[in-house]
Amino acid sequence: MNFLWFIWLAVAGAGLVVWQAFNRLAALDSRCDRAFADIDVQLKHRHGLLPNLLETVRAFAQQERDIFDKVTAARGAALRARTPEQQMVAEADLSTRLAQLLTVVETNPQLQSSTHFQQLRMEIADAEHKIAASRRFFNAAVDEYNATLGQFPANVVASLAGNHRKRAFFDIGVERVLLDDAPVLKF
Numbered sequence: 001m002n003f004l005w006f007i008w009l010a011v012a013g014a015g016l017v018v019w020q021a022f023n024r025l026a027a028l029d030s031r032c033d034r035a036f037a038d039i040d041v042q043l044k045h046r047h048g049l050l051p052n053l054l055e056t057v058r059a060f061a062q063q064e065r066d067i068f069d070k071v072t073a074a075r076g077a078a079l080r081a082r083t084p085e086q087q088m089v090a091e092a093d094l095s096t097r098l099a100q101l102l103t104v105v106e107t108n109p110q111l112q113s114s115t116h117f118q119q120l121r122m123e124i125a126d127a128e129h130k131i132a133a134s135r136r137f138f139n140a141a142v143d144e145y146n147a148t149l150g151q152f153p154a155n156v157v158a159s160l161a162g163n164h165r166k167r168a169f170f171d172i173g174v175e176r177v178l179l180d181d182a183p184v185l186k187f
Contacts, residue, residue, distance in 0.1 A: 021157040025164050028145040032167055035138035036084060039170060042134045043078065043091065046127040050075050050098075053120050057101060060111035064104045071097040088170060135170050142167045 054068055074097040078090040111117055146166050148154045158164035 017153055018157055021154040022161065024148060025145075025154055025158060025161075028141070028148055029164065031141045032138065032145050035134070035141040036170070039131065039134040039138050040087075042127060042131040043087070046124065046131060047075055047079055049120065049124050049127060053101075053117075053124060056114065056117050056120055057105060057111060060108050060114070060117075061104050064101075067097070067100050067104060071101050073097075084170065085168060088168075139169045139171075142169055 050071065054071060057064075058068055071094070074090070074094040078087065078094045081087040081090040105111055105117075149158050149164060149166055
């Protein structure tokens with residue numbers, strides 16, 4: 001009789017451990033989804049600022065049509081990206097194109113002194129800081145989720161459930177730095 005209670009307690013204990021591991025994985029997976037949604041909001045805000053930036057720069061630098069077209073195409077690709085992997089690739093390309101655009105800005109003192117451009121610069125710098133913060137939060141959530149997937153008993157539960165797999169970090173492959181004391185970003 002005592003042996004049956006022991007078996008029952010062992011099965012109940014194992015069930016509790018499995019239940020807790022599954023719920024932890026589900027909570028971490030949800031946190032990763034929410035963190036990615038935060039990145040997406042910040043990226044969309046940056047995408048919304050780009051047409052104004054392009055028009056402002058275009059007014060001062062007519063000869064750089066090719067750069068404007070490339071930034072516009074990269075923005076379109078970033079807006080069309082659906083998966084995190086597609087978005088990372090598209091955002092890396094957009095950042096590269098923005099770096100080319102900002103090189104044009106650096107060579108145009110008239111543009112740098114424009115108050116409208118100064119305001120856009122501040123807004124884009126703010127958006128970049130928010131994107132960086134969102135990326136850090138997302139990557140921390142992914143790191144915790146991936147680490148939990150590698151730990152016992154979560155790794156067993158994940159393989160049995162079949163719907164949990166390691167997530168990729170959101171890394172667009174470039175680092176952003178501030179230029180001078182003004183918040184213009186160089187990609």
